[in-house]
Amino acid sequence: MSSIDKALLTLNDVERISSRSTSAMSVRDVRAKLIVTVAYLVAVLSFPLDNLGGIIIFAIYPLVGCTMADISYGRVLKLSLYTLPFIAFIGIFNPLFDHRPMLHVGTVAISEGWIQFLSIIVRGLLSVQATLLLILSSGFISVCRGLKGLGLPDIFATQLFLLYRYIFVLLQEARSMQMARTARGYGRTSYGMRFWAVFVGQLLLRTADRAERLHRAMLSRGFCGMFPLSHPLRWQWSDTLFVIVWTALFVAGRLCDIPLLFTHIFNRI
């Protein structure tokens, strides 16, 4: 499957999952979900690198969130794994350079570098999962409306709406062009720079023509530079409760030494 097909599939997946859902998570005001997501990210990312146990416990939010949103956690986990290579590339230097022993499994010592590496991976996965939960339970357009409600400049919000709508159209166009070229290319998957420039340049010219037609159509329908947003956002008491409960849990999880608590429990057992 080409990268264009994968991108289209992901976009369609996001639209399909977010539009059909009427779950407890989906009906929350998107601004509440944005605030909770940011609070979660701040809590997870402010942990010291060597506190792996403290970070792992924060996996509960994506798990509970996915259940509340009626989304398979396996799907979110699979999507989040795509981000691993770059995180692993940066994190892998820690075990190479930091050999101070931190844990012992029998006689085998595990260095602080490896704990830090695992910690970076877990932080990366959890933060991506929180973002995916937000977008899958709300949809991209709804998140943009939430951002606008939280003070995003009008022109940037309009740009996001237009961009998102046109990504589908242009990816289809690029897919058709690439399919036509592949069918005539005898197995070639990438092209020399000169051919690539003509190929992508043609896409750009088609894009510009489309922009011109789009602009005329919009002007004829009364467009004055910004999109008026229908369906005003409604903040309810349950949204306030949602924000307070989750934020309090994150603060408690961040401030209490949960791994130490488990140490005491293990020792008592």
Add this chain to the structure above:
Amino acid sequence: MHMADALVSPAVAAGAAVVSVAALIVAANKVKKSDSTNIVPLMGVIGAFIFAAQMINFSIPGTGSSGHIVGGVLAAALLGPWAGLITVASVLVVQCLVFADGGLMAIGCNILNMGICTTFIGYALVYRWIAGRSLTPWRIFLGAILGCIVGLEAGAVLVTAETEMSGITALSWNQFFALMTSIHFAIGAGEGIATGFLLYFVAKTRPSLLLSEAPAQSQARETRSLRPVMIVFGALAIIFGITFTWIASSHPDGLEWSIERLTGSTDIINDTAAATRSAFANVQNVTSVLPDYDSTWSGIIGCTMVVILTWAILTCMRHRRHATQTVK
């Protein structure tokens, strides 16, 4: 170059977000005040074009691999730096939210590294200076290549600074700086050649697209001699060459550095942390019924068990709910 949330601390992410949001607000006001009425839909489709063009790879000669454009200099060349910044930032937001490419907390860092650096340093300071109004093939190519290299290098330096300030990587500043700048020099050159070819194609077939900036901006596009450009970049090359040589010769290699950290650390925080761990270990030796497991280990096991248990319970609940719904 998309930074994930795992690579930045909240303080660094907040600092970068403040800079990026301020730049976006200024850019939004500039675009709003500009006379070009069709700029907003054009920004939307150019953003979608950059997104689609990133999916089409070109082959890199001699390496067997392929690459794609990033689009910052290209967007600025077609729309101007302010509208270009908003366009690149919107592409980054879509990539972050829909494709998990770059983190939500790190979005300020990514807009700063890939948006502001490419549209303002790469395009406004380099490409426009070299290419100006004279869209000859050599000027377009030189401007695009140097613009992309300088823009990406500036972004790479910022990635290094942000990661080091966040305290995530064990690599020292010098090692990480050398790694990032050398990789992104090659990426910038490839991106520059691709952008040059694309801009040359546009200049030949539809030159009006490249001259669509506001009149105030186009006044600055004057034809200049290439000699000062050559002198400036020659001087920069010499300075960077000397700097890299100094870094390579005056600092220990990775193995020496790790030995130094193991044996001769003078870091107060590390000493304090080690003393705390030692004190906990002593207490635990007295009280523990499972002496093989130290506090970190049991903490990790305990937390993991809770998470697995939660997952199991939630999965059971979900299956049960689905079963009930199916029966109904």
